[in-house]
Amino acid sequence: MSEIITAKNLTKSYGDRVAVDHIDLTVAAGEFYGFLGPNGAGKTTTIRMLTGIIEPDEGDVSVGGYPSNDKGSIASVIGVVPEGRGFYEWMTAVEYLEFFADLYGMNPDEKKKRIDSLLEKVGLDARRNSRVGTYSRGMKQRLALARALVHQPKILFLDEPTLGLDPQGQEDIQRLLKDLNKEGITVFLSSHLLNEVSNLCSRIVILHGGRIVANGTLEQLRAKTSLQSGSLTDIFLHLTRTL
Numbered sequence: 001m002s003e004i005i006t007a008k009n010l011t012k013s014y015g016d017r018v019a020v021d022h023i024d025l026t027v028a029a030g031e032f033y034g035f036l037g038p039n040g041a042g043k044t045t046t047i048r049m050l051t052g053i054i055e056p057d058e059g060d061v062s063v064g065g066y067p068s069n070d071k072g073s074i075a076s077v078i079g080v081v082p083e084g085r086g087f088y089e090w091m092t093a094v095e096y097l098e099f100f101a102d103l104y105g106m107n108p109d110e111k112k113k114r115i116d117s118l119l120e121k122v123g124l125d126a127r128r129n130s131r132v133g134t135y136s137r138g139m140k141q142r143l144a145l146a147r148a149l150v151h152q153p154k155i156l157f158l159d160e161p162t163l164g165l166d167p168q169g170q171e172d173i174q175r176l177l178k179d180l181n182k183e184g185i186t187v188f189l190s191s192h193l194l195n196e197v198s199n200l201c202s203r204i205v206i207l208h209g210g211r212i213v214a215n216g217t218l219e220q221l222r223a224k225t226s227l228q229s230g231s232l233t234d235i236f237l238h239l240t241r242t243l
């Protein structure tokens, strides 16, 4: 499989604090990539550098075959569900998705078809004309996913998309992500739900203190930590123990 995301020597500091410390990563096209780490490990900072929201202090990034300075091309092939997103709560779901479709310059026919199919896909068709402010948290997350998919990206970045969702809400997002990955979309998922990650991800990377401390399949992480029958939680705690 070919590489669709690469980062070499990626580094970012905030004042004296090194948030991301010279990391290398590679994601293959079609992969379901799990990006883990304790609070403050540097996950969001890494995702922001990969998606062009912030500039690294050092290092090179390539996404979808484009270098980091080709932000327009990168934006056309990635969809992002960011951490702690806000909504235009006064808009309806349709208005919200139209707003983003217009930003991508979609023509009216294409826009209508795409929005209808996305609302259907994320189960919001019946509430398409309700204001986003009246949505539950789970519905908002599904709308955030629909928004990230408006322009049919090849790569999807998600920063804790199931945070604060009930089990049904988590399951809804997980099922959608699984289907999208089966359709060929590369998924880059950051999550603290280790069951979610072990069920979905074909590769798992653990970040700790801005550095990568593990990279592989669950089986490979088990072998590396000598926790042969360990769960991902056991492995995670073993590798990120601070006390």
Ligand SMILES: Nc1ncnc2c1ncn2[C@@H]1O[C@H](COP(=O)(O)OP(=O)(O)OP(=O)(O)O)[C@@H](O)[C@H]1O
Pocket: 014, 017, 018, 019, 037, 038, 039, 040, 041, 042, 043, 044, 045, 046, 083
């Ligand atoms: N804008 C900022 N200004 C100053 N420090 C920041 C900023 N963003 C992140 N940091 C610091 O960088 C480090 C990494 O933060 P980051 O948000 O990337 O972690 P994270 O792995 O996403 O954590 P969480 O699981 O809590 O979301 C932390 O020490 C954090 O305090």
Ligand SMILES: [Mg+2]
Pocket: 043, 044, 045, 083, 159
């Ligand atoms: Mg974060």
